[in-house]
Amino acid sequence: MIAIATWNVNSIKSRLAHLLDWLRNEKPDIVLLQELKCINENFPAMEIEDLGYNLAVHGEKTYNGVAILSKFPLSDIQKGLPGDDTDIQSRYIEAVVNLPGAAIRVASVYVPNGQMTDSDKYQYKLRFLNRLHAHFKTLLTYDEILVVGGDYNIAPTDDDVHNPKLWQGSVLTHDDVRSAWRRMEYLGMYSAFRIKPAGDTRFSWWDYRAGALERDDGLLIDHLLLSPQAADRTQSCFVYKNLRMLEKASDHTPVIAMLAA
DNA sequence: ATGGTTGAACCTCAA
Numbered sequence: 001m002i003a004i005a006t007w008n009v010n011s012i013k014s015r016l017a018h019l020l021d022w023l024r025n026e027k028p029d030i031v032l033l034q035e036l037k038c039i040n041e042n043f044p045a046m047e048i049e050d051l052g053y054n055l056a057v058h059g060e061k062t063y064n065g066v067a068i069l070s071k072f073p074l075s076d077i078q079k080g081l082p083g084d085d086t087d088i089q090s091r092y093i094e095a096v097v098n099l100p101g102a103a104i105r106v107a108s109v110y111v112p113n114g115q116m117t118d119s120d121k122y123q124y125k126l127r128f129l130n131r132l133h134a135h136f137k138t139l140l141t142y143d144e145i146l147v148v149g150g151d152y153n154i155a156p157t158d159d160d161v162h163n164p165k166l167w168q169g170s171v172l173t174h175d176d177v178r179s180a181w182r183r184m185e186y187l188g189m190y191s192a193f194r195i196k197p198a199g200d201t202r203f204s205w206w207d208y209r210a211g212a213l214e215r216d217d218g219l220l221i222d223h224l225l226l227s228p229q230a231a232d233r234t235q236s237c238f239v240y241k242n243l244r245m246l247e248k249a250s251d252h253t254p255v256i257a258m259l260a261a
Numbered sequence: 262a263t264g265g266t267t268g269a270a271c272c273t274c275a276a
Contacts, residue, residue, distance in 0.1 A: 010276085011268055035276090037269065062269055063276095113276055121275090153276095207276085209265035251267075251276080 002261045006149030006222055008034040008252035015250055016044050018243055023051050029071045030097055032108035032149040036065030060090035066108040073098045083131035102261055109150035114171035122171055129180035136187050146227035153221055156181045160220035172221055192224040192237035192257040199238035205252045224257045233259040
């Protein structure tokens with residue numbers, strides 16, 4: 001079994017102790033990280049490599065930043081989401097993980113939050129999702145085992161929201177972004193948690209504000225999207241809530257898929 | 262308390 005996790009750490013520097021403990025205890029094979037909030041030079045590569053991981057890092061000062069950690073060798077590393085050369089934000093990284101006798105293409109994506117539906121950032125989010133759709137269309141022609149994990153900043157249905165009324169029309173639940181999500185599904189990308197849910201936790205993110213965690217005011221916005229070849233191998237998908245319960249936690253917690261391999 | 266917290270970097274922005 002191969003464990004593939006996605007986790008928005010909200011600053012790799014602030015979350016390093018949590019990350020290292022988790023890697024030591026759970027030993028996920030592949031980890032897709034978002035919101036590093038650091039440039040490549042400041043990424044704590046040695047500490048993570050010491051635990052047996054190979055790295056691909058696409059950092060940025062202050063904001064964004066994505067990375068791939070893998071127990072197996074990486075090749076064909078690509079940084080940046082195709083489709084707009086003027087977009088310099090570090091929100092996408094892709095690589096091939098070379099398992100013995102098999103290869104898995106993986107990517108870590110940090111979809112823009114969008115802030116407010118009347119903001120320019122929301123338009124950027126919708127354009128980004130269009131580019132992601134186009135890229136998935138290309139990737140699916142490869143007929144590979146493909147896993148794209150990340151913070152999609154989309155709660156695909158009201159089942160993914162603790163209190164749907166409270167979140168109605170927000171940038172995380174708006175019809176526009178849900179429609180964009182479904183377009184990716186219709187291409188043939190399957191949500192791991194949708195097809196093989198396991199465990200008791202339905203959400204992956206709780207706001208720091210207003211006691212959201214205490215009220216379980218959570219949303220499932222971190223997802224692992226799978227090609228048909230990856231979906232066939234997926235045995236289960238669950239949220240690892242422990243990391244949200246710690247002192248100085250990220251506001252997101254890992255989502256993990258188990259693939260037969 | 263016209264909402265609250267966290268992180269990075271700056272005296273505010275993004276989430």
